[in-house]
Amino acid sequence: MATNLRLGSLVWWRRWSKKEWAVAIIVFFTLTISALTLISNSRTDLADNSPAADDLVDLTLLHNASHRGAFCLDGTVPGYHFQKGFGSGSHNWLLHIEGGGWCNTIESCSLRKMTALGSSNYMERRIHFSGILSRDPSENHDFFNWNKVKIRYCDGASLSGHPESESKNGDKLFFRGQLIWEVLMDELLSIGLSKAKQALLSGCSAGGLATLIHCDDFRKRLPENVTAKCLADAGFFLDEKDVLGNRTMRSFYHDVSLLQGVAKSLHKECLAKAEPSECLFPQQIIKNIKTPVFLVNPAYDFWQIQHILVPNASDGYWRKCRLNIHNCDPSQIQILQGFRDSLLMALSDFQKNKEGGMFINSCFAHCQTWMAETWHSLNSPQINKKTIAESVGDWYFNRKEAKQIDCAYPCNPTCIHMNFL
Template structure:
């Protein structure tokens, strides 16, 4: 495994472990649910274990409403990396632990008033392709399965049979690689639900941009191209994008959202912690480790590095600008050094939660979903201008 891939794998492993073991006071821990006949359907993780998800049933007025949230956890871009990944919980569902929901999946009316009593689902991410891969052939010696797309469809099919086929409202969401998946699968999700269902999509920290790194190399572009080739993802990326552009570019949200039909809300830190570490200043492009401290703490950056970060922020805002002019889109772009902000109650909604223009994330998303007001909130200032920021780097 190359240094770039190793750094990404180590980073995602650390924060994925914290996600899986974290329990909250807002809901009792949930056991994992394995998709019925998943193995027979070929809907399996990298190691061949069955597709899985966590489920908390809706109640009261939310019994016919659904939030389907996809976990994050990076990607594997070649067979060697995927073989290594299948040996841990990011490539397998075998050792899935109990999980408690919080933030957008929380069950407290006071801390999640718009979605607290909905049917809530968290889809286990164990394929390394943002649920896009589908290759039938399996090397009997290596036993690695590239079936992310089948996993996604199998989970959604089972949820439809559980009552989502009668949904009044449905929100497809995700964080990090799952946030990217919520964009890539958004229109498919819309098409699988009844025409009468109000369907929207929500991406948290999934708006990865096509940018050069500090050495001038298009490293993330090459990395995503390898992901698409390794997993056979091209046929499962949005056709409205691949009809215009090479498939590898259609792994970048900035090109997909131009032709999306379904309303999308993007929550992202302008100084996204993962993107700074892995797109802007990956270790493979920082041989002298000049960026090591800066990547972990922006306050430790030199003046030159701070200027580079400002340039990256500008590039990110340009990449998301197409959504500013979309009447159906929602935006919450804060000037925080964070990654994934919807899964923690302290950040989502409540006393001390992250705010832009005096509006908390949970309030902004609810206002947008229910069309209470147009919601395009962007911090127009540089880090650390927003005193409500929580510098979190989660991949829930």
């Protein structure tokens, strides 16, 4: 199954500078998330009298953020959307961290602060909860009646920046991601999270990376008797060379880490052996996480293919392939299969983790938990007749082992492949 999404005008086919590459990431993430939201909304068939039809959730600004100095990039107060649980889910909590890339230069962070990814001034005041956040039991059987929080992402460093690094910027920017996380958690604990019986921290893309970074801290902030776990969706970014032999993503992470002082939020065990840019990759992070983790990741993650494996296409050879996997020729497919192999190799130790779970499908996709169509519906991607939602539920509630790894492309007819041409 192919989903058409035409964003060809966003791509410039020449070799980019670091500034251009970072700016393009912001634009790409903002418009892609908007387009995916439109797709999700247009395909959600809800009766007028359905509870989910009125499922718009207001933005709440963090109450103590100004007092504690927890600011978005532009100095505005961060926010979140909260929907109260009911019935059997009244004492259970699900947190979901929004995705949206990163900024690695003063220029790209300055551009970012003029968007919802860097300022609460631009955030939607009401949003629709769907997928893992839905309160429709047919769409979200295991978590529909939990207390649910969507955490808005406005720091540009996966909630891990530190103010000590602000002296490096010429323009006034606030690198307060870690503070945002701490103030947010304190506020949620004060409104009921401290009394949780079950809790799940999740996130998409850069939010998935933030989930892994803060997973153990999330666990530590809750009472010992709480069942607390973490779910990272499309957050397992690979430290791989691109088709030109460059480590584009490692170089980018190096700049993010240096600019925003990310190292203080990373595991000391890793930092003792490697540079912060390497310790920012999930393959290193999961080695030190003690809390149970579930990984949802497409083996052909279109964002990673377009920014890690093929970050530019100066000769035009990769243009159609990187925007639509159905247009890849046999030699390109072979390279994509090698990228899949690298993902499975990076997960080889994690597969032995008895408390861990995974859903690695063979779709040309990115972020699959927050839309009904990919989370759980009649048309959702499946592995062994299980949707992502069913696999996550099996893992969270210990119903059965949930380590689903798909066969290689193009074997899975249930996949929803994005098309950017």
